[in-house]
Amino acid sequence: MELPDPDEVSRRDYLRSLVAVGGTAALSACLDLTGDGGGDEGGSGAPTGDPAERPARQHAWNDALGTDEDGNPRPPEHHVVLALNLATTPDADVRKTVETAFRSLERAYAYDPAGLLFTVGYSPAYFEQVGADQPVPDPEAITTLESPEFDGFDAVVHLASDEAAVVLEAEEALLGEVDEPNGVAMEATLEGVFERAEPRRTGFVGPGLPAQHTGLDGVPDSVPEEAPFFMGFRSGFAESQAPEDRVTIRDGPYAGGTTMHVESLTLQLQTWFEQDSHTQRVSKIYSPEHGEEGLAGDVGEKLGTSTGVAGEIAERTERDARERGMVGHAQKAARARDDDGTPPLLRRDFNTVDNEVPGVHFLSLQRSIDEFVRVRTTMAGEDLAGEGVGQRLNNGILQYIFVRRRGNFLLPPREDRALPEA
Numbered sequence: 001m002e003l004p005d006p007d008e009v010s011r012r013d014y015l016r017s018l019v020a021v022g023g024t025a026a027l028s029a030c031l032d033l034t035g036d037g038g039g040d041e042g043g044s045g046a047p048t049g050d051p052a053e054r055p056a057r058q059h060a061w062n063d064a065l066g067t068d069e070d071g072n073p074r075p076p077e078h079h080v081v082l083a084l085n086l087a088t089t090p091d092a093d094v095r096k097t098v099e100t101a102f103r104s105l106e107r108a109y110a111y112d113p114a115g116l117l118f119t120v121g122y123s124p125a126y127f128e129q130v131g132a133d134q135p136v137p138d139p140e141a142i143t144t145l146e147s148p149e150f151d152g153f154d155a156v157v158h159l160a161s162d163e164a165a166v167v168l169e170a171e172e173a174l175l176g177e178v179d180e181p182n183g184v185a186m187e188a189t190l191e192g193v194f195e196r197a198e199p200r201r202t203g204f205v206g207p208g209l210p211a212q213h214t215g216l217d218g219v220p221d222s223v224p225e226e227a228p229f230f231m232g233f234r235s236g237f238a239e240s241q242a243p244e245d246r247v248t249i250r251d252g253p254y255a256g257g258t259t260m261h262v263e264s265l266t267l268q269l270q271t272w273f274e275q276d277s278h279t280q281r282v283s284k285i286y287s288p289e290h291g292e293e294g295l296a297g298d299v300g301e302k303l304g305t306s307t308g309v310a311g312e313i314a315e316r317t318e319r320d321a322r323e324r325g326m327v328g329h330a331q332k333a334a335r336a337r338d339d340d341g342t343p344p345l346l347r348r349d350f351n352t353v354d355n356e357v358p359g360v361h362f363l364s365l366q367r368s369i370d371e372f373v374r375v376r377t378t379m380a381g382e383d384l385a386g387e388g389v390g391q392r393l394n395n396g397i398l399q400y401i402f403v404r405r406r407g408n409f410l411l412p413p414r415e416d417r418a419l420p421e422a
């Protein structure tokens with residue numbers, strides 16, 4: 001991918017494009033623009049950090065996140081999911097090098113969205129290579145509508161920050177291309193231990209960001225100006241997210257860790273925005289009642305911290321299919337909540353224009369991959385097809401989303417994040 005022309009796009013779009021392109025050239029362009037890279041010392045100008053301030057759980061981000069005006073956790077704006085393959089045989093020395101590299105990043109950036117939030121995960125292929133039992137299964141197709149590719153690389157680092165320069169710089173620092181991220185020396189890097197693998201996933205989330213991509217084929221002008229996600233509606237309400245405790249592994253060698261599934265989807269936004277009315281879109285995203293009663297507002301701003309789909313609206317899903325000929329995505333998915341109403345998944349998904357196509361990297365944390373499969377199956381609503389809705393048609397948002405790729409990972413607790421079991 002080539003670097004975009006800064007004179008042809010807005011500043012935010014330019015920064016977003018630089019994250020998508022990646023590499024040291026994109027990083028310098030980014031630092032030039034944000035005004036922090038002028039001197040020889042480089043650096044992104046973010047707050048620096050202290051490893052001792054990070055919690056024991058890698059996935060414990062909520063305490064660091066800010067909140068929106070309603071009190072929902074606000075995800076970091078910029079994301080890179082870096083794929084890695086092992087390039088050596090791990091032993092105690094190598095593990096120390098890897099841990100030192102991660103600690104260097106924690107010194108370079110604060111545990112804060114203005115600094116860097118990150119997690120490190122390992123795939124089934126990794127555990128096979130080091131001769132350990134596989135704590136997560138190989139990824140598989142989950143629904144009859146998909147034939148995805150699967151992540152086969154060994155390890156993954158999810159980097160997230162409100163600053164585009166930070167995710168780019170942290171990535172390059174890990175790979176040994178930048179010596180002093182944010183002005184702080186890397187005491188070790190992953191060079192020689194891991195090498196970059198494919199795919200490199202990137203993305204963004206936040207009010208106004210999706211609407212900046214209307215220049216791209218497949219992103220219609222009708223994406224609402226203030227929408228935080230491409231499909232035009234708010235997501236990630238506090239009440240519909242699993243608490244971090246609920247996704248934490250309780251026993252065994254990885255107690256304190258979690259599992260991560262990454263489902264990469266492409267979106268058919270043209271049809272979504274141009275075929276349906278706003279009421280239909282609200283019905284398909286949340287529930288028919290939300291559409292009929294005008295419960296959501298333009299982009300879901302009326303919903304506060306809860307969609308209100310859990311309970312009665314979720315229980316009515318099958319009847320809505322039969323009687324209204326339509327069911328909502330959130331309504332359907334909420335059927336998979338625990339008996340006490342707790343959602344089992346902590347969704348940390350974000351928008352993407354990787355490969356110049358609008359999409360979502362649906363990154364989800366849960367105690368076990370089985371739980372993801374169970375919720376995803378419920379969301380697919382294959383039980384509803386023929387009951388008044390089709391396999392895709394009027395069955396939530398299935399007509400507009402296409403699964404391209406899946407990956408399963410184990411995120412160990414922080415103290416075991418460097419080459420576990422090796």
Ligand code: HEM
Nearest residue numbers: 231233234235236237240330333334343360362375376379
């Ligand atoms: C392009 C893809 C997707 C979009 C645009 C989307 C959008 C949304 C929206 C707007 C909500 C309601 C807001 C909220 O509760 O936070 C929601 C809820 C939810 N979605 Fe999605 N979603 C997508 C894909 C998925 C996938 C792949 C899954 C996989 C299981 C999923 C699972 C859920 C769950 C579990 C809920 C919460 C239901 C509850 O209240 O218990 N979504 N989604």
